[in-house]
Amino acid sequence: MTASVDISAREAEVLALVGEHLTNAEIAARLFISVRTVESHVSSLLRKLAVPDRRALALSAAASASAPIDRATRPAPVLPAPLTSFVGRTRERAELAEMIRRERQVTAVGPGGVGKTRLALAVAAEVADEFPDGVWFVDLVPITGSHLGPVADAVGLALGLGEQPGRGMDQSVLAALADRRVLLVLDNCEHVLDGVAPFIEQVLAECPRVTVLATSRARLMVPFERACPVPPMSLAGDGASDAVELFMDRAAAGGWPPNHALREQIAEFCQGLDGMALAIELAAARWTTLGLDGLTDGLSDQLRMLAGGARTDDRHRSVRAALDWSHALLDTDDQVLLRRVSVFTKSFTTKAAAEVVGVGKGSVADGLARLSEQSLLVVLATPAGTRYRALETIRQYGSEKLAEAGELNEVRSLHLQWCLAQADDLAAVAGEWRARFDAVADDLRAALAWAAERPELGAQAYDLARRLAELTFTRHLIGESQQRYEQAAALAADADTAPMLRQAAAVAGCRMRGDDMYRLNREAADAALAAGDTAGAATDLATAAANSYRFASKFVRTLPPGEGGGLVARARELAGDDPRAGVAMALAEAGRVLTEAFEATEGLSGGAVAEAVAHAERAVALARRAGNPLAESAALDTLSGALSWAGDPFAVADTARRRAALLAAVPHGPIAAHELIDALGEATEAGLGVGDLQGARGWARQLADHPMLAEVGHRATGPLLVTDALAGNVDEVLTRSTRFLDAWQRAGCPAGSALGPAAAGVEMIHGLRGDDDARREWATVLGRLDPPTEQAYGYRAVFDAILLLHNGDVRSARERMAAEPDEVWRSVTWLWLHWYVALRAEVAVLGGYPDANELVAQARTVVAGNPVAGAIVERAAALLDDRPERLLAVAAAFDAAGCHYQSARTKAFAGGDASGLAELALAPMVVRRAP
Known part of the structure; x- marks a missing residue:
């Protein structure tokens, strides 16, 4: 009746109270106005509503909806105005708004400070037009009682209702909301759950058009409740969050x-x-x-x-205040549980909590559930079961409470024992355990950090550091593994220090950190001496020297002349007749002889090479006799190096294959991994040197996939890029070169001759494709990797010659390969000799140079047994003799060897068929031959 009548908000209030049969004096007292003013409003209402007396006015009030919330008669107090802008949460806003439209009671649940209130206010404002009778906000924080009465009082106050004789405020609220389409926002319900739950249940039952949006740190557990978890703000890794x-x-x-x-x-x-x-x-x-x-x-x-x-x-003046509020709502047992599980750095299971907290599993399960319901723990559903996690601020708060209760050392000690047991279990598990390790890794680290600072826990800290070093190595976190081995060495008893440092040195080798490897070997020698192990110290010193020769490309610092020899001399004084030291010294002696001869002359003398081979063979024999496959691998590596300088690439390839096969059966570990990584690279290079492209690609593929090289992807993919470039696997080069470049840039663009061949191979492929811009980009990369003097011959000469011949620039190719192999032995020996002499012969033939016959004959002798280099020479011979019918057989030989580019090039020579080059996405070949 009143909807179409223009009555004021005050008149509406007076009308409602007349309907409650209050006298004018009672109304005046209720509304804090004078009796004369009430009389004035009653007279106005009689006139506006055209009713004859007060009884009819009361009937009119009863027939109409409660006036205090009628939008036509009074402005809604609606929502508090935010003082700052609302940021983000697009998805959460949409989800909560949709839930409010579908459900009658929605609870936005989340920990203190997550932003529940701001989200609720934003969504309530968004949906306000869908609630024609108003949107009302009620802050329950000031309530001190936990029963229904104070909640109803707060809601009634927000709605503008007053107390009525003989009727509780809850009844007045229900009467006011009975047929209204209203959204009621009840904020901060967690501390009055016992009162708010029955109140909402009454409202939902008796006011069918009312929707309730509550915010709480715990669910209200009323019928028809629909919980909407409020997550933390989105945390996209790219900064767009x-x-x-x-x-x-x-x-x-x-x-x-x-x-x-x-x-x-x-x-x-x-x-x-x-x-x-x-x-x-x-x-x-x-x-x-x-x-x-x-x-x-x-x-x-x-x-x-x-x-x-x-x-x-006050609760939001600091995170601590917000957490104090939540903590005060917990019972004593749950407060104890919250502070004790704070020792877990990340997530944990009920079983883990029971072991660390020191109470029964059933009690802990109930307590964890209650803490989760209070939004103090996050529940994580994983394939392995339910886990719990405290957000970092809550975890730090719990740690403070743990210290205040005097329980810190006791609970951390229990946590340390749990971590040791977890580490032992992980070490004993075979197969896929990555997820299990990741779930506890942060706890292992935290327990170790705590124990390492307490001398009385030194043995346990050492044990955990050693286990964590092993586990992180298996998990391929090799940077951390090296750190943990060094930490274990610092915590170890004297007898265990040197073994830990040796493992750390091996991990440093896997990381291509030669300087660290050398330092750690030296430190291991000092530790062994301190423990009275002179033979071990001798082995460490000799190993440091041998590694400085074997892995010189991994070093940033160049050792002073004579330093390696000095280490060997000292090792000899300490070694006695220990077989381990004997192997290490033989290796070091072989490396010293080769290195000193290499540095002192323009070419290695036959005597120096023979001496180095003898030392290396002696080391191989000693290691095999001692049944030490890792020492034998190192000896085979040194033997390969000596044989390469002896000019016997086939013996080198055979030795490299023996080494890789030997290591395939060696149990996994840092030293074995370091040897295997080096062996795979060596086998790749040796295979390329003798034309075994398919075998080389297999070794290179294993190297590229080796998990230990995840930190140095450029080094992992480099040998495979070289192999694919020489084979003409264009698509693979283009794809893999992107990974190489990204990894190299992430590593800080380190220089190193070991990386130069890969960049030169990629540069060549882009040149063969006719992509000059990309070729120039890779030429720039190559210039940063290797100084021009190191590129003059060897790999750069080979790749340059292939590209120059493809473009028909025979003269430049001749200039590029003018030097005799003996004159540039440092560059062409080992991998590039056969490629160099074969391409020199082809250049001479295509250029019609007078030494063509001589170079072809010489090349045949040098490359005999190399299927790829041999085919290049036979192609040159066929062209020299003008026997094009022989070219198809040469092309077949290239195909059999897996050298696709050279096969396509040969077919183009045979009959002008360039389809093979087109299939490889390469530019047409320019054929220029001297008459």
């Missing part, structure tokens, strides 16, 4: 907007805060005083850093 946007917005309010170039670093910082909105806002408020570096340093003590800020709600 809600968390970053919130930080940028709030930090800019301080007058010093963050540079957008810092977005990725800000994203990492926000990840450290778990994306908690309150924590981000408090941190952003300190941007102008601390800067990003100061804020990042404060992540380890978030509760101290995230304090301050003028807020009307």
